Amino acid sequence: MKIxxxxxxxxxxxxGMERHGLILSEEQIKMGHKVEVFIGVGDKKLLPVxxxxxxxxxxxxxxxxxxxxxxxxxxxxxxxxxKNPYDIIHLHGDFVEAYFGGKLSxxxxxxxxxxxxxxxxxxxxxxxxxxxxDNISKIICVSEExxxxxxSIGVEKDKIRIxxxxxxxxxxxxxxxxxxxxLRDKYSKPIIISVGVLRINKGFGYLINAFKEVLNRxxxxxxxxxxxxxxxxxxxxxxxxxxxxxxxxxQEHNKVVEYLxxxxxxxxxxxxxxxxxxxxxxxxxxxMAAGLPVVTTKVGGNQYLVKDDKNGILVEEKNSDxxxxxxxxLIGDENLRQKMGEKNLSDIKGKDWxxxxxxxxxxxx
Numbered sequence: 001m002k003i004x005x006x007x008x009x010x011x012x013x014x015x016g017m018e019r020h021g022l023i024l025s026e027e028q029i030k031m032g033h034k035v036e037v038f039i040g041v042g043d044k045k046l047l048p049v050x051x052x053x054x055x056x057x058x059x060x061x062x063x064x065x066x067x068x069x070x071x072x073x074x075x076x077x078x079x080x081x082x083k084n085p086y087d088i089i090h091l092h093g094d095f096v097e098a099y100f101g102g103k104l105s106x107x108x109x110x111x112x113x114x115x116x117x118x119x120x121x122x123x124x125x126x127x128x129x130x131x132x133x134d135n136i137s138k139i140i141c142v143s144e145e146x147x148x149x150x151x152s153i154g155v156e157k158d159k160i161r162i163x164x165x166x167x168x169x170x171x172x173x174x175x176x177x178x179x180x181x182x183l184r185d186k187y188s189k190p191i192i193i194s195v196g197v198l199r200i201n202k203g204f205g206y207l208i209n210a211f212k213e214v215l216n217r218x219x220x221x222x223x224x225x226x227x228x229x230x231x232x233x234x235x236x237x238x239x240x241x242x243x244x245x246x247x248x249x250x251q252e253h254n255k256v257v258e259y260l261x262x263x264x265x266x267x268x269x270x271x272x273x274x275x276x277x278x279x280x281x282x283x284x285x286x287x288m289a290a291g292l293p294v295v296t297t298k299v300g301g302n303q304y305l306v307k308d309d310k311n312g313i314l315v316e317e318k319n320s321d322x323x324x325x326x327x328x329x330l331i332g333d334e335n336l337r338q339k340m341g342e343k344n345l346s347d348i349k350g351k352d353w354x355x356x357x358x359x360x361x362x363x364x365x
Contacts, residue, residue, distance in 0.1 A: 001364075002034045002085070006073045006101065007092040008066065010042025010050075014227065014250055015197060016282040017117040020165045021092055022046060027357035036086075038076060040069040051076055070100040081108050088113060088364055095124055095132045102135030111137040113364055117165070118142075119277020119300050120149050130154040138363055142280040143301030161363045164280045164301065166356030167348070172289045175257050183262035188220040188244075190331050193263040193292075195256060195283040198229030201276040203269030203297065203317065205231075208238050208245065210269070210323035215244060218331050224259060226251050260290035264337065265330050268296045271317045280304055288348040293340035295326045311343040 007021040025035045025047055036049040041060065044050040053072040058065040077089065089112040091101040098114050105112035114136045130153045133139060140161050141147040147160045184191070192211065196202040204225065211223045223245045225235075232247070239245040251259065260266065266287035270278040280301025287294050288305070294312030296302045297319075306312040313329065315322035330337050 001087045001361075003028060003036070003088055003090055004077050004081070004086040005035060005037045005090045005092070006070075006077065006097065007037065008040040008069045010037065010039040011046060012043055013041050016165060016279070017092055018042070019253075019282060020115075020117065023166070023168065023353050024357055024360060027353055028361060030354075031357065031361065033361070036080065038073045040065065040072075051080075066096060070096060074100050074104050077104060078108065081110075086110060090115070090364075091136075092117065094118075094120055095129060098132045098136050098139075102132070105137070106135050111364070113138045113140065115140040115360075116142065116146050116150075116279075118146075118279040119272065120146060122277075125149055125153055127153050133159070140360060140363060143278075143304055145277075145300055146279065163356065163359050163363065164304070164351065165282050165285070166351050166353040167282065167285045167289055169289055169348070169352045171254070171257050172261070172286075175254070175261055179258045180261045183258055187222040187224070187246075187262075189222070190218065190220075190264040191222045191224060191262065192265045192267055192327060193224045193226070193259060193287075194267045194269070195226045195260075195286070196268065196281070198225075198227050198231045198235055199276070200231065201271055201273050201278065202227075203271045204235050205238060206271070206318060206320045206323060207267055207269040208235065208242075209320035210327060211245065212242060213320070213324040214327050214331070215242070217328055221331065222246065224248055224263065226256055226259060256286070257290070260287055260292065263290070263292060265327060266290075266292040266294050267323065267327065268294070268302065269317075269323055270297050270299050270302060272299045278302060285348060285351050288344035289351075291341040291345045293330055293337045294344070295323065295330065311340050311347060 009018050011018050011022050028035050038051045040053050044052050053069055091097040091114045094116050101112045133155050139159050140163050142164050147162050214221055226248045228250045278300030284305050294306050296306050297317040298314050299317050308314040313326040315326050
């Protein structure tokens with residue numbers, strides 16, 4: 001099968017969708033498929049065939065850039081298809097990508113599949129917007145919530161498949177154990193870690209407030225925050241004067257794995273906003289693969305991965321006090337942490353990328 005993958009952001013740009021697109025492409029190539037990727041941002045050298053849009057001076061995340069990327073991808077895929085036809089178009093995005101991809105599918109006479117990685121903008125969840133998906137043959141949603149949102153505006157349930165992203169379990173099995181020990185020795189205990197883009201819907205502000213209260217009971221605790229984003233300076237100012245909070249910025253993925261394995265508790269304090277809602281976070285799955293108990297909020301696909309008091313603790317969003325209580329409960333109960341960690345190591349086995357990639361590829365037909 002020859003696949004045209006259209007995905008605006010691609011590694012080394014950091015994000016769950018970006019890593020998903022890269023690893024899915026790699027796994028499908030291993031399965032014997034030919035994959036050509038059309039990107040707006042990222043490294044062209046990561047795969048055998050990647051086409052990158054021009055006009056890189058356009059500001060990241062802008063509506064203009066997104067519109068231009070989709071127009072460019074439409075005409076570029078069409079041009080390559082006429083020379084050497086594709087069997088399927090796989091898009092990554094939401095309403096905008098569905099609109100352009102659907103038109104491209106109809107023009108070329110080949111099916112288009114769309115993966116939606118994050119919660120849909122509630123302002124766009126209207127019956128009249130169902131038409132955006134009319135020419136999309138299958139819609140892969142990373143959480144039940146996204147699938148239910150689509151059904152609520154009349155998208156046919158037969159089009160919808162719920163398939164989370166995946167992780168590479170071998171990266172955790174093969175992590176550098178000496179580096180993990182060195183990192184663990186570097187910080188006082190317990191080590192609390194959070195990974196994500198520093199933007200409002202990841203709720204880092206609430207986590208920082210919660211951690212300040214945690215320190216009143218456990219003054220040796222450490223909070224490690226991995227990631228970068230628009231809210232970095234605001235969050236650093238919010239943490240000013242608290243020496244136990246460390247902003248580690250962007251890290252290579254192998255380092256993220258090592259930091260997770262060196263830690264004691266993982267926290268993701270996601271919040272929902274009208275136009276930025278959580279999907280099913282890769283960061284939680286990676287924390288599970290590291291054998292960590294997880295504290296997270298009851299939003300998006302977080303609840304799909306974490307079962308309260310089984311493999312972690314679920315709390316209400318935008319509630320620093322609830323985060324504090326959950327974190328202190330885990331710090332004070334080593335047996336509970338170990339039990340939840342073991343449960344996560346068992347549960348995550350079904351999220352290994354070869355398994356997920358096969359499910360996604362099977363959904364094409």
